[in-house]
Amino acid sequence: MGKSGEIRVLALGLIRDSQRIFVSEGYDPVTQSTFYRALGGGVDFGESSILALQREFQEEIQAELTNIRYLGCLENIFIFNGRQGHEIIQLYECDFVDPKFYQLDSLIFSESENHQHRAIWINIERFTSGELRLVPAEFFNYL
Template sequence: MHKPGEIRVLALGLVKDIERVFLSQGYDPGKQETFYRAMGGGVEFGETSRDALQREFYEEIQAEITNIRYLDCIESLFTYNNKPGHEILFVYQCDFVDPKFYQIDTLDFKEGKRKKTALWVESNAFKTGEFKLVPEQFLKYL
């Protein structure tokens, strides 16, 4: 768990399949709002963002990823559960090694002690504003 006032460094990976993107679903109790974010997690000391990305995908959903391509580094200032947050995001595009991940609709996993859901979402749902993608800068990669 991160401390208040701490800047978190994360590696996030966008997996796309034609008009769909594989994302983690979240809920902000402060805003009472569902949102979606690319899979990934924190970069540990001494670990590259690329290595962190591969480790996080494996830890969370037991998935190996390939064709890892660096896209961007984004600084994200946000509010979650009525508390300010600050993250530096290393953004990658990648593919699943195992084709079974392209066949599933939803996948439940644990992030620490929290239960989460990952799922395929139509990219257009974010472009039309039907669903919320965080951070919004990710829209340009869909």
């Protein structure tokens, strides 16, 4: 989460394997709701979004990406943990280099010292049916 009143630029990777996508699980303590989004993270000043995407996957889950293809730009204005957030998302489609990532049920990774996250493969149907929540909603345009 960036500082209040700050627009964050993110690079996220949409990884598909047939009817499922690889997403990270998030939880909002205020609304007590679970949500899912593509993995990736913030773009640093002077860094291209494609390099940020590769660096974030390397840092978070030690994964190399291949077949990286730019999909588009999304703007996400939202409330999380009772605070307004604003993100500009550079969205890429990509694949894992190492086939082991496609065999995983779930993976626990740390974004920072005290933030543990779970990344999992989820069937797209669970999002389109409304059973689970994928954010931002515009993400569906790329599935």
